[in-house]
Amino acid sequence: MSVLEIIIALPLLAALAVWLGAPARAASLGATLLNLIIVFITAVQYSGKAATGLAFTYSRPILDNPSLSFAVGADGVSLILALLTTLVMLAAIWQIQDRPAIFYVSSLLIGGGALGAFLTTDVFFIYAFHELALIPTFLMIALHGRAEPAQRKAVAWKATIYLGAGSLVLLAGLVWVVLEFSGGSKLTFDLEALRNQAKLTPLPDAKQAQIFFVLLLGFGSLVSLFPFHSWAAPAYATAPTPVAMLHSGVLKKFGLYGLIRIALPLLPQGAHVEWVQNALLLMLLGNILVMGLVTIHANRLDDTLANSSVMHMGYIFLGIAAGGEIALKGAVVLMFAHGISIALLFGLCGRMRNQLGTLEYNKLGGLATHAPAFTVLFAFGTFASIGLPGLTNFAGEVMIFVGSFTSFQAGVLSNLQWTVILALWGVVMSAVYMLRAYRSIFHGTPTTGLFMIDPAFSQRVPFIMLATTLLVTGCCPWLLLNLMKSAL
Amino acid sequence: MSVFTIEAGLAFLGLVLLLVEAFKPDISRRTLGLTAIAGTVLALVLFVFAKHDTASLPGFIQPWHQLDTLALFYKGFALVITILVLWLTLECAPYLTRFTVDGKLAEMFSLPLIVCAGMMWMASARDLVTVFVSLELVTVSFYVLVAFARKSAFSLEAGVKYLILGALSTGVLVYGIAWIYGATGTMSFDGIAKALANPATSKTAALFGAAVLLCGLGFKVAAAPFHMWVPDVYQGAPTPVTAFLSVGSKAAGFVVLTRALDAFLAEGSIISTEIQSLLLVVGSLTALLGSLPAIFQTSVKRLLAYSSISHAGYLLLALACRDSVRFDLSSGGIVAFYLATYLPMTVLGFLGLGLMRANGLGEDIKDFAGLAKRNPQFALLMTISFASLAGLPLTAGFLGKLFVFLGLADHGYWGALSCAVIAAAAGFYYYFKTILAMYTTEGTDAPALTLSGATKAVAGALALAILILGVYPKPLQKVLTPVSATVVAK
Numbered sequence: 011m012s013v014l015e016i017i018i019a020l021p022l023l024a025a026l027a028v029w030l031g032a033p034a035r036a037a038s039l040g041a042t043l044l045n046l047i048i049v050f051i052t053a054v055q056y057s058g059k060a061a062t063g064l065a066f067t068y069s070r071p072i073l074d075n076p077s078l079s080f081a082v083g084a085d086g087v088s089l090i091l092a093l094l095t096t097l098v099m100l101a102a103i104w105q106i107q108d109r110p111a112i113f114y115v116s117s118l119l120i121g122g123g124a125l126g127a128f129l130t131t132d133v134f135f136i137y138a139f140h141e142l143a144l145i146p147t148f149l150m151i152a153l154h155g156r157a158e159p160a161q162r163k164a165v166a167w168k169a170t171i172y173l174g175a176g177s178l179v180l181l182a183g184l185v186w187v188v189l190e191f192s193g194g195s196k197l198t199f200d201l202e203a204l205r206n207q208a209k210l211t212p213l214p215d216a217k218q219a220q221i222f223f224v225l226l227l228g229f230g231s232l233v234s235l236f237p238f239h240s241w242a243a244p245a246y247a248t249a250p251t252p253v254a255m256l257h258s259g260v261l262k263k264f265g266l267y268g269l270i271r272i273a274l275p276l277l278p279q280g281a282h283v284e285w286v287q288n289a290l291l292l293m294l295l296g297n298i299l300v301m302g303l304v305t306i307h308a309n310r311l312d313d314t315l316a317n318s319s320v321m322h323m324g325y326i327f328l329g330i331a332a333g334g335e336i337a338l339k340g341a342v343v344l345m346f347a348h349g350i351s352i353a354l355l356f357g358l359c360g361r362m363r364n365q366l367g368t369l370e371y372n373k374l375g376g377l378a379t380h381a382p383a384f385t386v387l388f389a390f391g392t393f394a395s396i397g398l399p400g401l402t403n404f405a406g407e408v409m410i411f412v413g414s415f416t417s418f419q420a421g422v423l424s425n426l427q428w429t430v431i432l433a434l435w436g437v438v439m440s441a442v443y444m445l446r447a448y449r450s451i452f453h454g455t456p457t458t459g460l461f462m463i464d465p466a467f468s469q470r471v472p473f474i475m476l477a478t479t480l481l482v483t484g485c486c487p488w489l490l491l492n493l494m495k496s497a498l
Numbered sequence: 499m500s501v502f503t504i505e506a507g508l509a510f511l512g513l514v515l516l517l518v519e520a521f522k523p524d525i526s527r528r529t530l531g532l533t534a535i536a537g538t539v540l541a542l543v544l545f546v547f548a549k550h551d552t553a554s555l556p557g558f559i560q561p562w563h564q565l566d567t568l569a570l571f572y573k574g575f576a577l578v579i580t581i582l583v584l585w586l587t588l589e590c591a592p593y594l595t596r597f598t599v600d601g602k603l604a605e606m607f608s609l610p611l612i613v614c615a616g617m618m619w620m621a622s623a624r625d626l627v628t629v630f631v632s633l634e635l636v637t638v639s640f641y642v643l644v645a646f647a648r649k650s651a652f653s654l655e656a657g658v659k660y661l662i663l664g665a666l667s668t669g670v671l672v673y674g675i676a677w678i679y680g681a682t683g684t685m686s687f688d689g690i691a692k693a694l695a696n697p698a699t700s701k702t703a704a705l706f707g708a709a710v711l712l713c714g715l716g717f718k719v720a721a722a723p724f725h726m727w728v729p730d731v732y733q734g735a736p737t738p739v740t741a742f743l744s745v746g747s748k749a750a751g752f753v754v755l756t757r758a759l760d761a762f763l764a765e766g767s768i769i770s771t772e773i774q775s776l777l778l779v780v781g782s783l784t785a786l787l788g789s790l791p792a793i794f795q796t797s798v799k800r801l802l803a804y805s806s807i808s809h810a811g812y813l814l815l816a817l818a819c820r821d822s823v824r825f826d827l828s829s830g831g832i833v834a835f836y837l838a839t840y841l842p843m844t845v846l847g848f849l850g851l852g853l854m855r856a857n858g859l860g861e862d863i864k865d866f867a868g869l870a871k872r873n874p875q876f877a878l879l880m881t882i883s884f885a886s887l888a889g890l891p892l893t894a895g896f897l898g899k900l901f902v903f904l905g906l907a908d909h910g911y912w913g914a915l916s917c918a919v920i921a922a923a924a925g926f927y928y929y930f931k932t933i934l935a936m937y938t939t940e941g942t943d944a945p946a947l948t949l950s951g952a953t954k955a956v957a958g959a960l961a962l963a964i965l966i967l968g969v970y971p972k973p974l975q976k977v978l979t980p981v982s983a984t985v986v987a988k
Binding site: 029071072073074075076080112134137138139141142145148149152153159163166170174175178181182185186188189192196197 | 824825826870874878885890891892896900903904907908919922923926927930933934937938969970971972975
């Protein structure tokens with residue numbers, strides 16, 4: 011028995027209990043709060059340890075050959091993501107008001123599935139838990155999305171088809187990995203065994219590149235990598251608030267986690283073979299520059315946030331493409347930071363929609379007058395999203411940019427360095443669209459007489475929690491970096 | 499007590515029930531049904547504790563029967579599905595009797611017992627004669643069962659279609675058997691394997707015979723291009739019979755296919771390359787032709803029929819992958835594993851359809867709308883069943899598919915693998931369309947659904963089986979593992 015098994019089981023059991031009739035809010039909040047505390051203690055324990063690598067491991071074999079086991083284990087990366095998951099879960103569930111039990115059940119399932127994917131070390135279960143989390147996402151968009159039934163169903167199907175196809179490509183890539191790295195006579199899905207085999211007998215670079223590319227397409231479409239991104243913005247804009255918070259904040263990080271956890275260690279040369287690297291750099295520039303421009307042209311808050319969430323994935327892909335230690339750690343820090351900040355923004359955005367009924371910039375203005383606390387919380391999300399120093403996103407972005415621009419020689423810039431130079435313009439674009447959103451919503455004079463008041467304190471708590479997290483880890487990023495002492 | 503005695507006893511009980519109904523017409527259908535169920539459960543218990551080696555069989559039957567792991571597995575499988583079908587019949591009885599001539603159901607309780615005995619014999623068949631006789635016992639009983647709801651035009655249509663095509667396929671099967679006998683001079687599977695390893699055997703004749711035989715069996719398991727009867731027959735037949743056809747009849751067809759292919763593809767067989775390519779092509783086609791048309795179905799029963807075709811496709815592909823050192827399970831073992839996972843999810847699905855009918859609802863996707871509001875527990879059970887049929891990870895259905903995919907990838911059959919993946923993707927679409935319908939807010943004003951305690955218990959047990967097999971398949975693999983040992987040894 012490992013503590014990680016409890017962490018995975020708690021939300022799933024709570025979901026079952028709520029479905030069978032337990033009091034929805036109390037059970038969900040209780041389980042999530044308890045889970046956050048357990049994850050926090052586990053992370054503190056881990057950061058105090060001198061030895062690094064996988065900890066809290068436990069394995070229950072469920073099949074001999076092909077060898078499958080329910081194996082759990084966590085290192086710094088998975089613990090940071092588990093912290094992110096439980097924080098966002100607590101906020102997402104807390105801010106639900108007057109909604110049927112299915113909102114709680116689906117939030118618990120999405121969060122529980124994400125925790126399972128981050129904390130298991132068997133490829134089979136990593137994949138399976140992610141699928142488990144995707145299903146309620148689709149169902150909730152189709153059933154309770156914020157659009158006409160026909161339109162929200164279309165949005166849900168679009169996301170389902172993109173993510174379903176992405177999952178199948180991913181499955182093909184994972185099966186390929188298992189077949190190549192099982193070695194000997196036995197097929198195994200155990201990530202550690204596969205890693206050891208990859209160290210013993212690395213594949214030729216050309217083959218690594220092929221497999222890496224398949225995995226990149228599979229994981230990439232789950233993270234809305236350009237040009238497989240067009241499902242994401244409508245899905246987030248339509249999804250019910252807790253689902254948007256959990257998917258864009260947490261579940262989307264699964265693809266990046268998979269690349270860092272599975273693709274990079276097994277195929278260390280894969281990302282550096284020229285054609286793969288160039289393809290990846292082009293795609294991530296698409297995320298940053300194309301989606302940046304798209305975001306600037308959005309004229310509704312939910313559109314801006316949804317597109318910005320697609321755009322910011324580009325930076326993380328940049329860290330993965332660079333592959334150096336600093337860049338990768340930066341990518342993990344930015345995954346955490348982006349998850350918290352986008353969940354904060356989507357949460358507040360959902361609240362605005364409930365009170366005002368519209369999110370269009372030209373109908374809003376001057377909201378800060380009657381809702382000062384709300385405005386401050388929103389400002390935290392805005393400035394984090396832009397990458398203001400002192401908030402976590404800045405730490406992640408700086409590490410990625412610096413880590414990717416290594417070995418500079420005057421006069422000869424590599425493709426990677428050119429990409430960094432171009433990608434930096436993304437920061438400018440972020441500032442443009444986020445500040446524009448902030449100004450037109452909260453400052454100036456109300457054009458249509460719409461105004462909102464601050465939510466009650468108990469309803470501010472989840473957002474205060476997220477904003478504080480951004481501030482604390484932004485001022486002390488070593489809290490996160492201490493969890494990743496060993497090289498990734 | 500030998501296994502053979504149990505099988506004979508089961509067939510005998512079927513005949514007795516038939517006579518009782520004829521001479522004592524006022525006996526209640528509940529008594530009859532419960533007697534049949536009790537008899538089958540007793541047979542299952544006796545079967546578990548009976549002697550499990552070929553030597554325990556009566557001497558006169560030994561040349562034709564064997565009791566290897568595969569046979570024992572399929573015998574148990576036949577007993578379990580028969581119990582479930584009998585219970586399902588009892589559950590659907592009030593609805594079914596509206597369509598029978600005199601409001602009676604006797605044959606619905608006695609014929610399944612005879613089918614079960616036939617399936618159990620088929621599982622241990624050692625030669626083509628036994629295969630043929632037991633297969634006919636099963637098929638002829640099904641002719642009656644399919645057309646049982648005689649006042650329903652659909653059921654009659656289904657019965658006629660099944661009769662004509664079934665009879666035709668029987669003819670084709672016998673033709674194939676005759677050719678194989680002509681080419682190899684023997685009817686026993688061991689003898690055929692030996693003769694095929696002999697280069698002096700006429701390759702053309704053997705290949706023709708094997709291909710025709712596979713056509714005949716292809717009808718029974720609904721392999722493309724002989725799958726056209728399935729949607730109409732499945733839709734028209736009474737729901738319990740459809741479940742029986744979809745699970746029991748399919749398993750029976752596949753045990754015979756496994757035996758025949760073990761012989762055709764045995765070490766050194768002169769026809770193995772051709773038969774293997776044939777299987778890959780037919781399997782890929784079946785998976786696609788089952789899955790793609792299912793996308794356009796509006797009736798859930800028809801949808802399940804098409805999906806059952808695509809499942810047969812995956813099973814054929816599994817048979818095409820011969821033994822690999824990287825799996826404990828042989829291809830026959832993978833097929834058995836797949837069928838074992840297929841049983842609870844299909845029965846649960848058809849149970850749901852039967853309950854919809856029993857509650858006066860239809861079987862279309864639109865009838866499922868808003869089910870989650872009307873009965874959340876029932877909706878959850880249906881969700882588990884459909885998710886598993888779609889092959890969602892952490893349910894039993896995923897593991898079966900994963901084995902097939904891994905086997906195909908391991909042998910490098912990329913073409914077949916891509917067809918299977920496309921079919922599986924389509925499966926996701928149409929199953930989730932149905933699941934989505936259950937959770938919509940439309941249609942919530944339709945009458946509520948009530949389930950009896952016993953129904954809940956059985957359905958819950960099936961759902962639990964799906965989830966447990968999905969995360970802890972080890973015991974099942976253990977039951978099936980010796981299968982591979984015997985197959986490889988041959």
